[in-house]
Amino acid sequence: MTQETQTSLVVISAGTSDPSSTTLLANQVATRALNEASGRQISMVTQTIELRRLARDITDALVTQFISADLQQALDLVRDADALVVATPVYKAGASGLLISFFQVLDNDLLIGTPVLLAATAGSARHALVVDEQLRGLFAYLRAITVPTALFAAPEDWGEGMAQRVDRAVAELLALVAGGFREAVRNNVWTSYQHHYGSAGGAELAIDLDTDLMRLATGRG
Amino acid sequence: MEFGIFSVSDVTRDPTTGYTPSEAERIDAVVQIAQKAEEVGLDVFAIGEHHNPPFFSSSPTTLLAFIAAKTTRLKLSTSTTLITTNDPVRIAEEYALLQHLAGGRIDLMLGRGNTAPVYPWFGKDIRTGLPLALENYNLLHRLWREDVVDFAGRFRTPLEGFTSTPRPLDDVPPFVWHGAIRTPEIAEQAAYYGDGFFANHIFAPSEHSLRLINFYRQRFEHYGHGKRSQAIVGLGGQAFIAKRSQDAIEGFRPYFNEAPVYGHGPAMEAFMRQTPLSVGSPQQVIEKTLTFRETFGDYQRQLFLIDHAGLPLKTVLEQLELLGESVIPVLRRELDAKRDPEVPERAPTHAQLVKAKYGENEPRQPRPQANRGDNVTGSSPYLDFDAATDGNSAFKAR
Numbered sequence: 001m002t003q004e005t006q007t008s009l010v011v012i013s014a015g016t017s018d019p020s021s022t023t024l025l026a027n028q029v030a031t032r033a034l035n036e037a038s039g040r041q042i043s044m045v046t047q048t049i050e051l052r053r054l055a056r057d058i059t060d061a062l063v064t065q066f067i068s069a070d071l072q073q074a075l076d077l078v079r080d081a082d083a084l085v086v087a088t089p090v091y092k093a094g095a096s097g098l099l100i101s102f103f104q105v106l107d108n109d110l111l112i113g114t115p116v117l118l119a120a121t122a123g124s125a126r127h128a129l130v131v132d133e134q135l136r137g138l139f140a141y142l143r144a145i146t147v148p149t150a151l152f153a154a155p156e157d158w159g160e161g162m163a164q165r166v167d168r169a170v171a172e173l174l175a176l177v178a179g180g181f182r183e184a185v186r187n188n189v190w191t192s193y194q195h196h197y198g199s200a201g202g203a204e205l206a207i208d209l210d211t212d213l214m215r216l217a218t219g220r221g
Numbered sequence: 222m223e224f225g226i227f228s229v230s231d232v233t234r235d236p237t238t239g240y241t242p243s244e245a246e247r248i249d250a251v252v253q254i255a256q257k258a259e260e261v262g263l264d265v266f267a268i269g270e271h272h273n274p275p276f277f278s279s280s281p282t283t284l285l286a287f288i289a290a291k292t293t294r295l296k297l298s299t300s301t302t303l304i305t306t307n308d309p310v311r312i313a314e315e316y317a318l319l320q321h322l323a324g325g326r327i328d329l330m331l332g333r334g335n336t337a338p339v340y341p342w343f344g345k346d347i348r349t350g351l352p353l354a355l356e357n358y359n360l361l362h363r364l365w366r367e368d369v370v371d372f373a374g375r376f377r378t379p380l381e382g383f384t385s386t387p388r389p390l391d392d393v394p395p396f397v398w399h400g401a402i403r404t405p406e407i408a409e410q411a412a413y414y415g416d417g418f419f420a421n422h423i424f425a426p427s428e429h430s431l432r433l434i435n436f437y438r439q440r441f442e443h444y445g446h447g448k449r450s451q452a453i454v455g456l457g458g459q460a461f462i463a464k465r466s467q468d469a470i471e472g473f474r475p476y477f478n479e480a481p482v483y484g485h486g487p488a489m490e491a492f493m494r495q496t497p498l499s500v501g502s503p504q505q506v507i508e509k510t511l512t513f514r515e516t517f518g519d520y521q522r523q524l525f526l527i528d529h530a531g532l533p534l535k536t537v538l539e540q541l542e543l544l545g546e547s548v549i550p551v552l553r554r555e556l557d558a559k560r561d562p563e564v565p566e567r568a569p570t571h572a573q574l575v576k577a578k579y580g581e582n583e584p585r586q587p588r589p590q591a592n593r594g595d596n597v598t599g600s601s602p603y604l605d606f607d608a609a610t611d612g613n614s615a616f617k618a619r
C-alpha cells in the first residue's frame with residue numbers, strides 16, 4: 001500500500017526481450033509522468049510489473065486458479081494503483097496473450113474507475129489500431145477508464161513525434177488522476193457494480209445484512 | 222475433536238500405471254476405505270454428491286446406508302449434499318431414513334454445487350442457485366421439525382398439509398453443516414439456525430476461509446446460540462504421509478501433478494506453502510494441521526481428502542493406517558489439551574441432541590394414525606397428537 005498522500009502509478013509491461021522496446025516505451029511514459037507530476041506538486045511513485053517474470057504463475061492461475069505469492073504481490077500492486085500504464089507487444093495482429101491472460105486473472109471489480117494509459121509496440125505500422133480496436137474493450141469490461149490517446153510504436157516511430165504523443169497521453173492520464181475520477185466513482189457508486197465477498201482483490205469485505213437474500217437466509221423469505 | 226476423511230467420489234486414472242478403475246471397482250474401494258477409517262480410529266466418513274462422470278456418488282444415502290450396516294462407530298456424513306438441485310422434501314425423507322438405519326450416526330453437509338449444466342438436468346437454474354439453496358433449507362429445516370407443513374415458496378410446488386416420513390430418529394433432526402467458500406448468506410443461514418459451518422479450505426490460502434468463518438462465529442453469537450468461540454466449525458485438508466518425508470514427496474508428486482482441479486499447474490511445493498496440503502512425515506503433517514487451530518481457533522471437525530487423483534486403493538488404505546497410527550492420536554492429544562474447556566469438543570452427536578431435547582425423559586416415538594389418504598383433514602397424522610391436544614407445538618405448522 002502506498003501512503004495516502006502518494007499517487008501510485010503502476011507500469012505493466014508484457015515485453016519479453018531484454019531490453020524490450022515495449023518496456024522501454026512504458027518506462028518512457030512513467031518517467032514523463034513522474035516529471036509532470038512533480039511539476040504539479042503531485043507526489044508520485046512508480047513501480048513496474050514485468051509480466052515475463054510472472055508468465056508461469058499467470059498460466060497456473062488461469063488453468064487452476066492458484067495464485068502464487070509473486071503473482072499475489074503484483075495483484076496487490078495493481079489493486080492499490082491510482083493509475084496504470086499498460087504496454088504490450090503486438091503478436092499476430094493482437095495484443096500479447098500474456099498480457100490478456102494477466103488481466104483475465106484479475107477480479108472483475110479490481111480496476112473500477114482506474115485511469116489506464118495504453119501502449120503497444122509492433123514490427124509494422126499495419127498494427128497501429130490494435131490498441132484502439134482490441135484492447136480498449138478489455139478495460140471497458142473491467143470498468144477502468146482508458147485515456148483517449150493510445151501510444152503505438154512501429155520501428156519507424158521511435159524518432160520524432162513520439163515524445164509529443166507521450167506528453168499528450170501523460171497529460172490525459174494526470175488529468176484523470178488529479179481530477180479524482182477513480183475516488184469519485186468508488187466513493188459514490190461502488191455498490192452499484194457487481195461484487196462478491198472477497199472480490200476487488202480481497203478489499204470487498206462489506207456484508208450487507210439488509211438484503212432480500214439475507215432475509216431469506218434467516219427464514220423471512 | 223472429530224477427525225475423518227471426505228471423498229469427492231472421483232474415478233480417476235492412476236497416472237503412475239495408466240489404469241482407470243471401473244465404477245464397480247471404485248465403489249467397492251470406497252466402502253473398504255470407509256471401513257478402514259473406522260478400523261484405524263477415525264470418527265467421520267463423508268462422501269460427495271455428483272451427477273456426472275467421472276464421479277460415482279449420485280446417491281449418497283444409498284452408499285452411506287450400506288456403510289452404516291458395515292460399521293458400528295463411524296459417523297457418516299456428506300461433502301456435500303446438494304441443497305439446490307435436490308428437492309428438500311426428498312432430502313428430508315432420505316436422510317431421516319438413513320438416520321434411522323444408522324442409529325443416529327449421521328449428519329450432513331449442504332452445498333450448492335457449481336457445475337452449471339447440472340442445474341437444468343434437475344429443472345433448476347444456477348443463476349438462482351443462492352436463493353434456491355436458502356429457500357430449500359428453510360423448508361428442510363421445518364420438514365424435520367414440524368409433523369405437518371404448509372409451504373409456499375418461489376421455487377417449489379406448494380405443500381399443503383405435508384408430512385415428511387419417517388420422522389427423524391427420536392424426533393431429533395440430524396445435525397447440519399453448511400459448506401461455503403465465499404458466500405456470506407450461507408454463513409448467515411448456518412449461524413441463524415445454530416448449525417455447523419464447514420470451510421473446504423483446500424484450494425486457497427487460509428485467510429480466505431478465515432474471513433467467512435469469523436463472520437459465521439460472530440453471527441452465531443448474535444443469534445444467541447452461544448459464544449462465538451462455541452460455534453461449530455469444520456475444516457477440510459489434504460495430506461499424504463510417509464514415514465520419511467522424501468518418500469511422501471516422491472510418492473505423491475505424480476498424483477499431484479495430474480490431479481483434477483490443480484494438476485498441470487503450480488509446483489507441489491508452492492501449493493504446500495500456500496494451501497493446507499501437507500505432504501511429508503507424520504510429524505510434518507501434525508505440525509501443519511496444528512497451525513489450523515492457530516489460525517481459526519478451536520474447531521470441531523477436521524476432514525482430510527486422501528482418496529482422489531487416481532491414488533490406488535492399496536495406497537489409500539496405507540494412508541489411513543498412517544493417519545490412524547501416527548497422526549490422529551497426537552493431534553487429538555494436542556488439540557484436546559489446548560482446547561478452551563467452554564468450547565464443544567465435537568459436532569453434537571445424536572445422543573447429545575436427544576439429551577438436549579428431552580433431558581431425562583423418553584424421546585418421542587411417532588406412531589402414525591390409520592391411513593386417511595391425506596394429512597389435510599382431521600388432526601395430526603400421529604397418535605400422540607389427537608384432536609384434543611391440537612395446539613401442541615409440534616403439530617402447529619404455523
